[in-house]
Amino acid sequence: MGEAKKVLVIDDDPEICQAMEAILGDNGYQVFTATDTVRGEALLHDKKPDLLILDIMMASMQEGLDFAAKIKKKEGPYGLPILIVSGRPASEKGYQRSVEEDLDWIAADIFMEKPVDPEDLLRNVESLLSRSKS
Amino acid sequence: MRNVLVVDDEESTRELLSLSLQSDGYNVFCAEDGFCALGLCEKQLPDIVLTDIKMPGMDGIELLRRLKHLNPEIEVIMITGHGQMELAIQALQLEASDFINKPISDKALSVALQRAEQKIWMREKLREYTENLECMLKQATDEVRKRYDFEHRLVHTSMDGIIANDREGNIILFSEGASRIYGYSREEALCGLKVSSLYPEGEARRVKKMIYSQEYGGPGRLINFETTARTKDGRLVPILLSATILYEDDQEVGTVGYFKDLTEVKELQARLLEQTRLAAIGEAMAEVAHGVKNILYGMKLGAYMVEKALDQPDPERLRKGWRMVRQNMDRIARLSLEMLDYARGKSRRREAIPVNEIVEDVCRELESRAQEVGAEILRDLTCDLPYLFGDPEAFHACVLNLVTNALEAFGQDTAVRRVTVRTSLPEGRWIGVDVTDTGRGIPPEVQDKVFRPLFTTKGARGTGLGLAITQKLVTELGGTVTFHTEPGHGTTFTMRFPVHSPE
Numbered sequence: 001m002g003e004a005k006k007v008l009v010i011d012d013d014p015e016i017c018q019a020m021e022a023i024l025g026d027n028g029y030q031v032f033t034a035t036d037t038v039r040g041e042a043l044l045h046d047k048k049p050d051l052l053i054l055d056i057m058m059a060s061m062q063e064g065l066d067f068a069a070k071i072k073k074k075e076g077p078y079g080l081p082i083l084i085v086s087g088r089p090a091s092e093k094g095y096q097r098s099v100e101e102d103l104d105w106i107a108a109d110i111f112m113e114k115p116v117d118p119e120d121l122l123r124n125v126e127s128l129l130s131r132s133k134s
Numbered sequence: 135m136r137n138v139l140v141v142d143d144e145e146s147t148r149e150l151l152s153l154s155l156q157s158d159g160y161n162v163f164c165a166e167d168g169f170c171a172l173g174l175c176e177k178q179l180p181d182i183v184l185t186d187i188k189m190p191g192m193d194g195i196e197l198l199r200r201l202k203h204l205n206p207e208i209e210v211i212m213i214t215g216h217g218q219m220e221l222a223i224q225a226l227q228l229e230a231s232d233f234i235n236k237p238i239s240d241k242a243l244s245v246a247l248q249r250a251e252q253k254i255w256m257r258e259k260l261r262e263y264t265e266n267l268e269c270m271l272k273q274a275t276d277e278v279r280k281r282y283d284f285e286h287r288l289v290h291t292s293m294d295g296i297i298a299n300d301r302e303g304n305i306i307l308f309s310e311g312a313s314r315i316y317g318y319s320r321e322e323a324l325c326g327l328k329v330s331s332l333y334p335e336g337e338a339r340r341v342k343k344m345i346y347s348q349e350y351g352g353p354g355r356l357i358n359f360e361t362t363a364r365t366k367d368g369r370l371v372p373i374l375l376s377a378t379i380l381y382e383d384d385q386e387v388g389t390v391g392y393f394k395d396l397t398e399v400k401e402l403q404a405r406l407l408e409q410t411r412l413a414a415i416g417e418a419m420a421e422v423a424h425g426v427k428n429i430l431y432g433m434k435l436g437a438y439m440v441e442k443a444l445d446q447p448d449p450e451r452l453r454k455g456w457r458m459v460r461q462n463m464d465r466i467a468r469l470s471l472e473m474l475d476y477a478r479g480k481s482r483r484r485e486a487i488p489v490n491e492i493v494e495d496v497c498r499e500l501e502s503r504a505q506e507v508g509a510e511i512l513r514d515l516t517c518d519l520p521y522l523f524g525d526p527e528a529f530h531a532c533v534l535n536l537v538t539n540a541l542e543a544f545g546q547d548t549a550v551r552r553v554t555v556r557t558s559l560p561e562g563r564w565i566g567v568d569v570t571d572t573g574r575g576i577p578p579e580v581q582d583k584v585f586r587p588l589f590t591t592k593g594a595r596g597t598g599l600g601l602a603i604t605q606k607l608v609t610e611l612g613g614t615v616t617f618h619t620e621p622g623h624g625t626t627f628t629m630r631f632p633v634h635s636p637e
Contacts, residue, residue, distance in 0.1 A: 019435035019458055022451060026442060035546070085431075115430035118438035 004030040005129050008049035010040040010067075011085075020053065023118055024125070037067045044071070051128055052082045053121075081109045081128040085116055136251070139180040140164045141171040141197065142213065143189045147238075151184060154240065158247070168192025172200060175208075182250045183210045187221050187233075195221060198228050207257060209250035213238065295393035299329040301386060315373070315395050317366035329389075334364045345377055345389065354379045356391075363393065372396040425469055433462040472599040475531070476606065486521035487529050489565055493555055496533045500541060507541055509551035516557050520633050522565055528607040532615075535604045536569040536627045543573025543625060560630075565613075567629040575621035584617070 007029045009020045017033035024031045032047050034040035043049070054068055068082055110124050138160040140151045148164045155162045163180075165171035167189055174180075183201055187194035194212055201208050212225040212233040222233045231253055232246040289296050295312030299305050308323035316323075316332060330338035344356055351357035356377040363371045377391035439455025442448075497511050504511050522529065533555070540553040550572045558566040576584060585605045608615045613631035 013432070015458060015461065016432060016435065018454070019432070019439060022439055022454060023435065023442075026451075114427045115434050118435055 004028055005051065006030045006032065006047055006049040007051045007053060007125065008040065008043055008047065009033045009053045010035075010037060011053075011055040012036065013055075016055070023122070027122055029125070040067070050080060051125060052080055053085065053125070054082060055085050081131070083110045083112065083121075083124055083128060085112050085114060085121075135159065135161045136181040136254075137161045137163070137178060139171060139174060139183045139185075141166075141168065141183065141185040141189070141194075143167060143186065147186070147213075151238070151243075154243065155184075158244070168194075168197040168200070171197055172204070175201065175204060179205060180208060181254060182247065183208055184213060185210060186213045187218055187225065188215060195224060195228065198225055198230055202229055207254075209253055211246045211250060292392075293394075295395075296390065297323075297329070297332070297393065298380065298388055298390040300388040303329045305329055306388065307390070312393060315363060315365070315371060315393055322366075332363060334362055334370060337362060337364075341375065341377070345379065351376075360396070372400055422469070422473065426466070429462045429465045429469070432465075433459055436460075436462065469599070472603060476599050476603050483525040483527075484523055485526055487524060487526045489519050489522055489529070489567065490515045490517075490557055492526065492530050493533055493557060493567065496530065496537055497555060499534070500537055503538070504541055504553070507544060507551065509541055509544065509553055511537070511541075512552060512554045514554060514556040516559055519557060519559060519565055522611065522631050523634050524611040525607075528611060532604045532607050532611075532629060533567065533569075535600045536567075536629075539600060539627075540569050540571035540573070540625075543571040543575075545574040548573055559633075563633055565631045565633060567631075568626055570624060570626040572624040575623055575625055576617070576619040577621060581619065585615075 005028075007024050009017055009024070009031060011017050011020070011033070012035050014035055017035060021031045021033055032043045032049060034043055040052075040054075044052070052071065068084060071080070071082065109128055112121065112124065138155050140148055140155070140162060141164070142148045142151070143166055145166070148166070152162045152164055160182075163174060163178075165174055168185075168191060171183070171185070175183075183197075185194045185197055189197075192200075198210050198212070201210055206229070209231040210225075210229075212222060212230045213236060214222045214225075214233050215236050225233060231250045234242040234246050289307070290310045292309060292311045294309075295315045296307065296309040297305060297312050298307035305323045305327050308318070308320045310320070312323070313319060318327060332338070333341065341356070341359070341361055344350055344359055346353055350359045356375060359375045359377075361373050361375050363373045365371060372395075374394040374396050375391055377389055379386055380388045380390055436455045436458025439451055440459065441455075443451035443455055493513065493515065497513055500511065537553060537555060544551050552572045554568075554570045556566075556568040556570070558568070560566050585601050605615050608629055608631075611631055612634075613629055615627060615629045617625055617627045619625040
């Protein structure tokens with residue numbers, strides 16, 4: 001086993017951040033957390049994570065979506081896979097089209113709806129990381 | 135150009151006069167006797183006739199009489215010979231305009247013509263003036279009749295009932311609209327019905343009092359006052375009444391009222407309210423589902439940690455996971471309680487609320503919470519505030535919600551963490567409660583949503599009901615709640631309640 005993969009979690013609920021740190025940490029990932037996108041972007045530069053887990057319900061949903069799109073557009077450390085966690089089902093306001101159609105627009109590699117099962121989350125994280133390796 | 139007819143049996147006289155008149159600018163035609171003259175007159179009416187008085191066949195007097203009979207406006211100048219004064223006088227009695235003696239001098243002729251012209255001119259002016267006057271009179275009459283018709287129609291086709299009464303309360307005007315509302319015919323109403331019998335017991339006196347009072351439009355007037363009518367068959371009908379006192383030369387002579395039947399409006403309002411309520415419930419359910427999902431997410435993560443920790447075993451991890459589960463259980467409990475709060479009806483309690491005391495209570499209750507987040511709560515209270523009337527628990531909940539929110543408004547790097555609760559008495563008419571924080575402020579894009587039920591910027595930490603409940607309760611207490619925010623510097627929430635005299 002090589003160096004631990006680095007995962008950045010951005011979620012405005014500090015307790016979710018803590019839990020993710022524990023769960024992902026248990027599974028051998030190095031975890032960084034931020035409760036807002038400004039701090040998240042700083043960590044993106046400093047730590048160069050391999051994966052971003054983003055809750056799009058920040059102060060406003062737009063903030064999360066814009067942030068994801070911004071990261072996707074950039075090269076270098078920004079070109080990392082993104083997993084979006086959302087409390088909104090895909091059919092609701094903000095997503096006029098289906099999630100599949102919108103995936104490129106919302107710039108996520110995987111889109112999960114809350115409540116997310118931790119096992120599923122871990123599986124998705126693993127698959128995204130192995131894909132980016134190859 | 136005026137037409138002049140010259141009548142004389144002597145050809146030389148006719149020609150002389152004709153030349154003289156033509157050179158004066160008249161249109162001249164001639165006749166040698168009375169019959170010829172009348173024949174010409176039938177073809178074209180002359181303005182002036184110059185006729186010899188002595189002629190064979192029909193003399194000048196007879197011609198004058200017939201001409202005047204034909205048209206009294208023809209001016210006839212008689213030409214008289216020497217010693218015919220009596221005939222001349224007779225001619226004047228028959229309304230000849232003048233006479234001139236033979237031999238005809240130019241001067242005498244021109245004076246006579248001028249006089250005739252003057253008479254014609256005056257008559258024309260008089261006619262013009264009279265016609266004008268008649269026209270004006272007709273216009274004025276038409277105007278008055280139109281206005282009357284219009285007002286009559288206005289009164290009687292108005293959907294609203296229009297009723298006027300004299301000082302003794304006798305009905306003197308009762309429109310068709312009024313008949314529709316009340317069921318009395320116009321005749322019934324005008325024959326001895328008193329205005330007080332149009333209202334339920336005591337209501338007429340109340341309405342009268344309101345007309346003279348400052349409220350609803352000021353003394354002497356009543357605008358959009360909601361009252362109740364009692365119909366002929368005893369039904370009670372909701373009415374929107376506007377009324378005014380009628381004066382004649384500063385003397386009060388009666389009252390006129392405009393009655394709008396609110397039955398349909400009330401029904402529509404109720405239906406609309408119900409529809410709005412159902413729509414709001416639908417929206418609220420979707421939002422509740424969203425809130426619950428957020429909480430469940432936290433719970434699942436906590437439960438996962440607990441399960442893993444049990445296997446390992448890892449007491450530290452177990453505690454962390456279990457705390458997450460517990461906290462999210464508490465959130466669900468809080469959400470359901472607040473939903474009940476939001477959904478429950480208006481409190482019927484109406485007690486004196488000691489504003490400053492309750493503010494003090496809330497500050498004390500939240501002291502430890504403030505310490506946890508490293509904030510201080512300052513109080514800036516105005517002494518001797520009047521009492522607010524309503525449900526003290528509702529007021530307590532409002533202050534508690536606003537101060538709790540303020541304590542959660544600080545960002546991770548907010549240096550000064552201060553919440554100030556201020557009470558005031560602006561203009562002596564309002565009780566003001568301001569809650570100011572030095573927190574992050576509210577981002578512009580969410581400012582218009584903060585009072586919306588289940589809107590939250592706190593992720594899983596908030597239920598999104600706090601401000602919605604606060605707004606609902608403040609409204610029930612008769613007040614308003616507004617906010618002023620500067621992103622990065624903090625927010626002030628302001629509640630204003632009108633000062634009531636205790637009833």
